[in-house]
Amino acid sequence: MSRVHLAAWAGLACALALANTSAGATSYTVLYSFGAHGGDGAFPEGPLIFDSKGNLYGTTLEGEAGCPLSKTLGCGAVFELSPPAIPGGT
16 A cells, blocks of 8 residues: 655655555655746645545645745645546556
């Protein structure tokens, strides 16, 4: 069974799916890299919420340029990550 976590290091942040392998190790898959696409949010934080269709929702601390409260960092964003339309796709 996979678990989804938010991770940040060296100024980068991403959503990761972690799964145990048959050999007892843990493997990971990067679901999304925040801040790499400009204006999509940065530094995800807080709890993650799944809906009944498998969509994942969360928030970021920074991003979304043009916020009147912070001209350089933005006010954060609400994000949705959806599963691929075709299983195994991207």
